[in-house]
Amino acid sequence: MSSSEIADAAGVLRAGGLVAFPTETVYGLGANAEDAAAVGRVFAVKGRPPTHPLIVHIARADRLDDWAADVPEPARVLAERFWPGPLTLVLRRSPRIPDATTGGLETAAIRVPNHPVALALLSAFGGGVAAPSANRFGSVSPTTAAHVRAELGDAVDLVLDGGPCAVGVESTIVDVTGGEPTILRPGGVTREDLEAALDRPLAVPGSSSIRVPGQHPSHYAPRARVVLVAPDDVVVEAERAHDRGERVGVLLPPAVAGAGAEVKAHAVVAVPASTAAYAHRLYGFLREFDREGCDLVVASLPEEHGLGLAIANRLRRAAGPRPPA
């Protein structure tokens, strides 16, 4: 990536335009976080409801107080330990962040991403960049520049190509505005690492929202329907749908793939045994099933520790009830 490309991208942001850029989690669709009109374009391009606030990306942890008020000690500990990195902190907002960016909330979500292109862009721009994932609302997040172009095309002024995203799932969001830090969304920083840094157990509220399937409308979802079954039932479930005439994509769990199972289905992917490798490739697998024209994806949940917690959360949301077409 040349410095003139970065300078051009910063100029687009200053002019109120939209720049898609790589981070270590997924590609973001960025706008000047202080420009309500530019932020409005992000919502319009994504088809995202204005009540879903955006994460503000900044270049340096030591500028946190420019963007947040009354930063509590646990937030400082987490920022120090995990930034730049796949952790987003929800804090009281600074008045410089407009309602358009926070969805009218008095809190703001802030992160320093760990990607050289993102950091170069943020430094060249100098301000905060509000960026959700660079995809239409509810669909699978992009982890390559090609995904962004395929999904958003000309709606974006500029796409910076920084190669595939290393982590592959979104950031962990931790709310530090209350007494006890709580995980709002599991992601690239594990619960275990957060607990070690804070030296105490962390609440994952809506454990219900994370554990109970089908309770939330779908998000992170491919076009194909997603059904989740126990690992031992993946093959039978896939073959039953295949025999009904459906085009089935299968995420074959490591234990089943390792046992050498043959599956009658349209597209079969052996899930990597390492959760880091699985997270890195998960959204690519789901996009591939859509490209293959699959009607249905059959999968099972990984064990919910480490990155497995984030993967399971995304698969549950992908399997959630779909809005009426």
Ligand code: AMP
């Ligand atoms: P994304 O969908 O990856 O853009 O992540 C944005 C998510 O961050 C939102 O959907 C919220 O869950 C969360 N978020 C952003 N801003 C706030 C905020 N001010 N308070 C609470 N959660 C927030």
Ligand code: MG
């Ligand atoms: Mg998103």
